[in-house]
Amino acid sequence: MPQNYVPIFIFALVAFLVAAGTVALCALVRPKNPFKTKLMPYECGITPFDNARGRYTVRFYIVAILFVVFDVETIFLFPWAVQFKLLGLFGLLEMMIFLGILIVGYIWIWKKGALEWV
Amino acid sequence: MIPVATTFFFYFLAVLAIGSAIAVITQRNPVHAALALIVTLLALAGFYLMLYAPFVAGVQIVLYAGGIMVLFLFVIMLVNLEQNIREYQFNKQWLVGTIVALALGGLLLFVYRTGRGTFPTVFYQGYRGLEGDNTQQIGLALYGQYMLPFEIASLLLLVAIVGAVVMAKKRI
Amino acid sequence: MSIGTYILVSLVKIVLALLILLTAVAYTTLLERKVVAHIQNRWGPSRVGPFGIWQPLADGLKFIFKEDLTPPYVNKPLYMLAPIIALTTALTSIAVIPIGPWIRLGSVNTPLQITDINIGLLVILGVTSVGVYGVALAGWSSNSKYSMLGGLRASAQMISYEIALGLSLIGVLIYAGSFSLSDIVNSQAGVWFGFIPKWNIFKGQFVAFFIYIMAAYAETNRIPFDLPEAETELVAGYHTEYSSMKFAMFFMAEYANMVTVACLASILFLGGWSGPVFGPPIVQSLLPVFWFAVRVFAFMFIYIWVRGTLPRFRYDQLMAFGWKFLLPLAIANIVVTAFVVAVK
DSSP: OGGGGHHHHHHHHHHHHHHHHHHHHHHHHSOOOOOHHHHSOOSTTSOOOSOSSOOOOTHHHHHHHHHHHHHHHHHHHHHHHHTHHHHHHHHHHHHHHHHHHHHHHHHHHHHHTTTTTO | OOOOSHHHHHHHHHHHHHHHHHHHHHOSSHHHHHHHHHHHHHHHHHHHHHTTOHHHHHHIIIIIIIIIHHHHHHHHHHSOOHHHHHSOOOOTTHHHHHHHHHHHHHHHHHHHHHTGGGSOSSOOGGGGGGGGGHHHHHHHIIIIITHHHHHHHHHHHHHHHHHHHHHHOSOO | OOHHHHHHHHHHHHHHHHHHHHHHHHHHHHHHHHHHHHHTTSOOSOSSSGGGTTHHHHHHHHHHHSOOOOOTTSOHHHHHHHHHHHHHHHHHGGGGOOOSSOEEETTEEEOSSSOOOTTHHHHHHHHHHHHHHHHHHHHHHTOOHHHHHHHHHHHHHHHHHHHHHHHHHHHHHHHHOOSOHHHHHHTTOSEETTTEEOOTTTTTOHHHHHHHHHHHHHHTTOTTSOGGGOHHHHTTGGGTTOOHHHHHHHHHHHHHHHHHHHHHHHHHTSOTTOSOOOSSHHHHHHHHHHHHHHHHHHHHHHHHHHHHHOOOOOHHHHHHIIIIIIHHHHHHHHHHHHHHHHHO
């Protein structure tokens, strides 16, 4: 029943309050002594230059997209695994076709070099 | 056990979803907007739970809030949007946009008014017994009756993989 | 059971679980320092109380009273929110983990988990996926090159290994037939030939166990996969610009994730709370908890043992390992398991 999920919600709320409360509580008791050199972003001793939010390699984007695709595949596998005995041989074969198509895609991206230094 | 506080949770999730959806389109900082979208998706997952579909709620969190939004955040973080935030946001099509939005709103209101009789007023009682089996029911349906759309989905995923790699790999 | 009793029992369990988890996290730091120290042939913390017992308390007090340097150009709301997200998601995964079978306390019949829902495994995966945001936002909001790069690398590493993690669970699901963690434990009850327990690791999921452990080490950013937070690499990665309590919260989140992973590994592959049960009824209901705690402790010890022994991977080796080795191995494991179960 959906009632069973209410304790999880309460738990998440309590955990959030613990986390936020700790931060808030500590803000009350700690010393506060800011001055410019202490607050500068750390760059191994030199003065920071250039914008931190510059441009980064596109490899991270490829990783994120491939993650979404393979996560969808994993999610498709979950109800199949749970119902494995009921679905029988037919279900096994169709899932093998599904995995086969995705493995073809996986081999393609491997050969294409999209997984190099991903 | 009788469902308790269903009304409270419904309105709480509804306010949360609509509020964060409005925040998505009004926030200037794109990362804040992405976070508001994540909150909307989590509220929707809560709705799926209330509709006795826990598997769909779980998939919503794992895939949508935990996968697709990560992709959004990566793209937002990879593109430096600092100066865009401070620029003046102008939009030459605000008049057309307002007219279309009002027309769509009017259409939805009209559909609701004329079709109000077809909405169920009482929750379909037959779902009570099936709630514990949401995953199993989806499994049986997806790999039995809806096998062809399932295989087509795998082809769609293959197209997505190929498209993404081709688009992003002009010259690594 | 009426609504009031249900809510009350849940609240008691929530408070107890949080207390136990936070204490476990604190003393895992002490365990780690002592074990790594002994591996390196020196004593760990031993001054603060007998055997250094009060060291975590001293560390906690230090973190509370330390000055919190907030750099001026950070994105303040996200800077504050990132460690809170990390810690909240790390703590919430415990909500669905069962530490024992149903027990009776007077007239109350309750499972030894916060709630027994039938998509427990999916909830844990979902909460882990949302935990990636804590890392990514920490890196982005700190407005420092080291943090940004560390955050991107750490989140890319975490999402890459999440796929292998999810795929390694499929074999267990084929055997168990349900997402609910209690059902998975109950499907591993019993013994073969009188002494070999029917754990999933002996039922043929040894490869899946290996994949799960590797993926879990990478998810929790531990050696040998802890490049995003290694000091010699990117200063401290995504938590470079954090100090005092927020920094401590990142570490609490990391140790809480370790505890969750250890609990999950013992539930999924090592039979959960099964073990010899004897004695009077009160002891009988607490003994499964003891066996579960033994398994979790063994996992934590192995975690720390690996930390003291292995060097860390370079980033490209790390990603290649996740994408080019674990992923095909996990898919092969699924195919082989499916055919073995189908033939049976």
